[in-house]
Amino acid sequence: MLKEALLWERAIGTSIRCLLCMRKCLIDEGRMGFCQTRYNQEGTLYSITYGQVSSVSVSSIEKKSMFHFFPGTLWLSVGSLGCNFQCHGCQSWDISHCEVKKNIGKTTFMPPEMLIKKAKKNGCKGIAFTYNEPTMWYEYTLDTFKLAKQEGLSTCYVTNGYMSPRALELIAPYLDGFCLDVKGAFMESYTRIADVSDLNVIFSNGSDAKRKFAMHVEVITNIIPGYNSNEKEAKEIASWIFAELGKDTPWHVTRFFPYGEMKEVAPTPIGVLESLRQIGIKEGLLYVYIGNVQGHNAAHTYCQNCKKIIIKRKEYDEIEDRLIEGHCPYCNALVFGRFSY
Numbered sequence: 001m002l003k004e005a006l007l008w009e010r011a012i013g014t015s016i017r018c019l020l021c022m023r024k025c026l027i028d029e030g031r032m033g034f035c036q037t038r039y040n041q042e043g044t045l046y047s048i049t050y051g052q053v054s055s056v057s058v059s060s061i062e063k064k065s066m067f068h069f070f071p072g073t074l075w076l077s078v079g080s081l082g083c084n085f086q087c088h089g090c091q092s093w094d095i096s097h098c099e100v101k102k103n104i105g106k107t108t109f110m111p112p113e114m115l116i117k118k119a120k121k122n123g124c125k126g127i128a129f130t131y132n133e134p135t136m137w138y139e140y141t142l143d144t145f146k147l148a149k150q151e152g153l154s155t156c157y158v159t160n161g162y163m164s165p166r167a168l169e170l171i172a173p174y175l176d177g178f179c180l181d182v183k184g185a186f187m188e189s190y191t192r193i194a195d196v197s198d199l200n201v202i203f204s205n206g207s208d209a210k211r212k213f214a215m216h217v218e219v220i221t222n223i224i225p226g227y228n229s230n231e232k233e234a235k236e237i238a239s240w241i242f243a244e245l246g247k248d249t250p251w252h253v254t255r256f257f258p259y260g261e262m263k264e265v266a267p268t269p270i271g272v273l274e275s276l277r278q279i280g281i282k283e284g285l286l287y288v289y290i291g292n293v294q295g296h297n298a299a300h301t302y303c304q305n306c307k308k309i310i311i312k313r314k315e316y317d318e319i320e321d322r323l324i325e326g327h328c329p330y331c332n333a334l335v336f337g338r339f340s341y
């Protein structure tokens with residue numbers, strides 16, 4: 001479905017400057033932007049994926065790497081097509097890097113009301129836009145979130161953080177959870193991993209999400225051997241989280257598995273994840289998790305006062321939440337996060 005886009009301006013003649021993300025594509029008439037989801041038709045910019053759902057499931061919030069955001073609750077997780085990044089090892093290659101226009105026929109149109117109904121019918125705490133970059137169908141996520149808030153549902157983005165500050169500001173009143181994928185601390189790593197050359201906005205959006213808009217923010221970094229697996233990078237990311245988001249902001253360092261154009265890169269050794277986790281802890285972070293490693297002890301939440309396990313995770317869908325109204329059941333210390341009590 002074609003829907004007139006938000007956040008663009010007329011450039012020269014019938015060309016358009018898209019202002020949704022920091023690529024700021026200049027789009028000539030009859031052409032698409034870099035992400036293939038925005039189309040200039042006769043001098044007006046349209047979203048071509050409004051409501052076109054490629055993936056939908058009911059799953060725990062932990063699957064989105066959000067461990068302190070209503071732990072153990074179910075969420076309606078929804079994705080579409082396209083991306084404004086070009087991550088060579090993208091784990092959702094089929095939907096993010098396919099030819100969007102050609103593949104729309106394989107998606108299902110679901111108006112926002114349908115998602116709300118589905119979320120409520122399945123006992124979901126909220127709706128999370130994930131699988132592909134949520135800003136790719138920004139207008140749809142905004143309409144859905146407005147409705148979700150009216151219906152008492154919570155909302156979440158799993159995002160690369162590359163939206164324009166204006167895009168973040170417009171959606172902020174309706175967005176509760178912000179899982180920020182930080183791919184590295186330096187330009188060189190971002191360019192090699194994702195073909196992105198301006199990373200300042202990713203950090204400032206993360207910081208604004210937390211400080212200016214009071215969202216619940218967690219950070220995830222997929223550790224790719226030889227790309228962002230060095231100690232210097234981990235130290236920089238951890239010290240940024242500490243300084244800008246606060247020491248209690250969870251950081252998830254996750255294991256990379258070969259995929260897409262990075263099939264030749266080996267899976268991240270578990271020892272590397274463990275040493276990067278220690279760097280995060282040394283930098284002062286209270287909750288540094290290891291992800292994508294089944295049964296690892298660093299998937300549990302430990303009380304920062306008495307050090308006992310307070311949320312035990314066997315699998316993403318199997319968690320044992322021992323908290324009592326957001327407090328440690330052993331020493332009564334307050335635990336950082338949002339809880340369903």
Ligand code: SF4
Nearest residue numbers: 018021024025033035
């Ligand atoms: S949202 Fe798409 S079209 Fe708009 S600037 Fe970003 S990549 Fe370009």
